[in-house]
Amino acid sequence: MRIDSQLRALRSDMAPQRHAQVALEAARDSWAEGPAGAVLAELEGFGKAGSLDDYPALGALFAEEWRAAGLIGDLVDSLLPALQEHPLGQVPLRHQYKDGLTVLQLAQRGRAALTLITYEEMDQEQASACFTGGERYEAVLAGAADVRELELLSETEGKAAIDCRTRRVVAGEGMRCQGFAHTRQVTRVFGRLVVLRLSRTEERPPETRQYSLGDGRLLHRASGCRAESQREMATALLGRMGRKDAAPLLADLSREGSAHIRWQTLRECLALDAASGFAALWRIAADPEDELSAPAGALRAQLLEAHPQLAKIEEATCPA
Known part of the structure; x- marks a missing residue:
């Protein structure tokens, strides 16, 4: 050469x-x-x-x-x-x-x-x-x-x-x-x-x-936000890796950011750990001031119909 x-x-x-x-x-x-x-x-x-x-x-x-x-x-x-x-x-x-x-x-x-x-x-x-x-x-x-x-x-x-x-x-x-x-x-x-x-x-x-x-x-x-795009990729990677230990963190993150990134985070959390994900889904559905309340409520109803045992998680999560 x-x-x-x-x-x-x-x-x-x-x-x-x-x-x-x-x-x-x-x-x-x-x-x-x-x-x-x-x-x-x-x-x-x-x-x-x-x-x-x-x-x-x-x-x-x-x-x-x-x-x-x-x-x-x-x-x-x-x-x-x-x-x-x-x-x-x-x-x-x-x-x-x-x-x-x-x-x-x-x-x-x-x-x-x-x-x-x-x-x-x-x-x-x-x-x-x-x-x-x-x-x-x-x-x-x-x-x-x-x-x-x-x-x-x-x-x-x-x-x-x-x-x-x-x-x-x-x-x-x-x-x-x-x-x-x-x-x-x-x-x-x-x-x-x-x-x-x-x-x-x-x-x-x-x-x-x-x-x-x-x-x-x-x-x-x-997402138009670079930081949210990075977070979405990181969240998806945790899901593909099957990192169930990350589910509690994802449940907390489902309260932060835009509606898009919160929903994506919630989906990955549900896929990794049903208990953490469903508890986070219930909290969002139960808050009428949350912009994701309606879609979260609809998803909650679908999941309860398909998997009635999830009601036990809801009972344990409900503050009443």
Whole structure:
């Protein structure tokens, strides 16, 4: 196998790698503390509270088309000299690439993030749409694309009415999505599309829902909270491992979090240990103020009909 001489040199001596990383981090910090200083200072505040109108430097990125391009131009001017000197260095910004989509996170402060996104040429109609909530403000820096804008009009019994329209965006234009009922999809890109995005998640992210665009059917739902998603995966893992010793903990956790994660926790608790799970189910069903009281009561009735012996657990749990 052929190994380039530069790579061979780096393998034999770690010092140049450290020097390259220090140089690139200094270049990033020079941009963040210099040309981008005012914007990133306001990103800190926007990540906590307020509307975009409260932050003039941040808002100008999406109100005056040259501002966003200037911000990215300053970043390139800071990083390129360091990359030319250290071509094998790692740019110290979070990034990812998948299926023609490149994402470079410039900064994150609290619930707000500033991201540079590139879409490669493509023409693809999507059969479904995800509604996730939050806010997104986008400035098109280069290229052109067809964008489908969707609005969730109503939801009933696992189906949704969705309004959609398609428009073409070009460099200098902006896009905006606010609230759970609005989202958008890039369906066709001419050449390449480059977008600067400002996003902010909600303090309590709503549940993510995916609907079929053909008939409005609900295809998938998931917690919008990263911590709850992690908890759901951990709970499911305990269930698959058969960890009955975790049932009392799951019973306690069935009182905490959103309705979705509480219900999932309760299901795993019931599967692991009928006594702990049914006692937790009874407590929820018996509380009229609990938003899960009705479904818990219905499940309780079904279980008692199928397994009458569970009534003994209820008798032992009831404070009367």
